[in-house]
Amino acid sequence: MDFRVGTGVDVHAYSPEAGRPLHLACLRWPRERGLEGHSDADVAAHAACDAILIPAGAGDLGTAFGTERPEWAGASGAALLAESVRLVRAAGWDVTNVSVQIIGQRPRFAPRRIEAEAAMSAAVGAPVAVSATTTDRLGFTGRGEGIAAIATALIRRG
Secondary structure, X not given: OOEEEEEXXXXXXXXXXXXXXXXXXXXXXXXXXXXXXXXXOOHHHHHHHHHHHHHHOOOOHHHHHOOOOHHHOOOOHHHHHHHHHHHHHHOOXXXXXXXXXXXXXXXXXXXXXXXXXXXXXXXHOOOEEEEEEOOOOOHXXXXXXXXXXXEEEEEEEO
16 A cells, blocks of 8 residues: 655744634634634644645645635635545545644643544544644744644555
């Protein structure tokens, strides 16, 4: 069987817009400051999309859903993930699993980890493991300027 591994990274700054909601790992986070972006700015989902798309030769987040594609403006991370999987399947690949690491001071992720894994797994149609860490207040994530995520995906020839 033919396997490939992909890696994706995404970063978004917090939005200056006071009412913008935070979407992270395919969940909405009430009372948390939202991220700036063309879609819902879900860094976990975006990193996973790149990790899925790139090894299949199906492009990347920017080519599939970039700002020149107005139909994806405001799209949810779950919708982007589902479309990424569809594109990968059309290229002859299946997603085996995805692992995502969120990097930021907020929100407190652990209480919703299982819920996030279920939401992302449902969008991908394969197991997704999600974890989070801080940078001990170092760098832009530590200063509370934004959130980053790194994802790894294993795909196999369908």
